[in-house]
Amino acid sequence: MTLQTVILAAGMGTRLGRALPKSLTTLSDGRTIMQQQHENIRAAFGSDARITTVVGYRAETIIDAFPDADYVHNESYDETNTSKSLLRALTATGRGGVLWMNGDVVFDPRVLGRAVELIEREQSFVTVNTSSVSDEEVKYTLDERGFITELSKTVEGAAGEAVGINYIARQDKRALQAQLQRVDDQDYFERGLELAIAENGVRVSAMDISDLYAVEVDFAEDLERANEVLA
Template identity: 75%
Template sequence: MSPQIVILAAGLGSRLGRSLPKPLTELSDGRSIMQQQHDNVHAAFGPGARILTVVGYRAETIVDAFPDADYVYNERYDQTNTSKSLLRALAQTGKGGVLWMNGDVVFDPRILGRALPLIERDQSFVTVNTAKVSDEEVKYTVGPDGFIKELSKTVVGGIGEAVGINFVSGRDKKSFQRQLARVGDQDYFERGLELAIAEDGLRLEPMDISDLYAVEVDFAEDLERANLFV
């Protein structure tokens, strides 16, 4: 059974310097970043898996490219960050867990296969890469129980990076939504997860995919790196 799937694709993506939304950036194999994501989702969960995409900047270009997907519009895309885009999407999902990803992640399709046991157990998780820890990326630490304790770009002593593919269980979703509503407009969704951990006891598992590729395409050099894999 497929989880509810969300792609966050509302942002301007100005750092890459393209006129189209970043998820429509073409890869070396001829697909767009978002097409690669759709292909990975359908390979893991079947051709009937439904994808809800949050759009904003030049929304019509994404809708035209993927007319069979479902959409929610963030009209404040230029004033808000991923916390508020994800909050809008979660409000359109049912009671079950939600798998979501940033719209600029190019990733190995085997990642979703690895995630299946956690999704089937309804265990909230964040995919992580322990091979490198860059200052500008979202980093994390874990507590004595092995679950994530801190998750942000300002984490000191991070043991790895968050990759941008995540799952919130059906039982954790309401508290996560409540925390996303509390955070600032410019906060990333990771701030909502941190608050849910600290205040609601959210047990968020780090799923290590260091042996598989996953590249968030922010800059031209990221795109070059992603193209080495596809």
């Protein structure tokens, strides 16, 4: 299936303490974080999947490593957060639905295979893990129908954590773009999604991948954990 995919990789990744963009961090199996993302996308959706990467910090290093991808530049990468990077990407990808992921997620290739059915029926979703709820992670709550209501780092009584892999269906895309335009420069994209749910009636499913691995690499200990699951 042909699918628009987006990788958000504009940030400086200062918490990991690397000179290169975090997505170019080498894993224990010899691949970079972004390389395993590209391979997972191709395995699930084939060679026709379009990969658009949002770049900012040391953009040329990512472009040189993956010359066949499409690129969107966030020149204000040091002053804005993922809300504005995603807004730029959604604007560049036309009217269709978009699968996007943070550029620091190391994940089981079966995650995207599980997403195919939801994407084919144009159901917006957030990928979640119900096995742990950390203060540092984005968390969520559900309504009585199983759709997401709250989505932030400050959620109380959370059902689990958001993993950083998401899909916005074509019919919901314009609402999300409008909310991403509205939110503060330093907001994460989850704030725009939360507002689209609350104010535009967008229905977002929680796709549970608790039985699979997905690690967002923010700190050195996250990288160690990612390498452990790859071993």
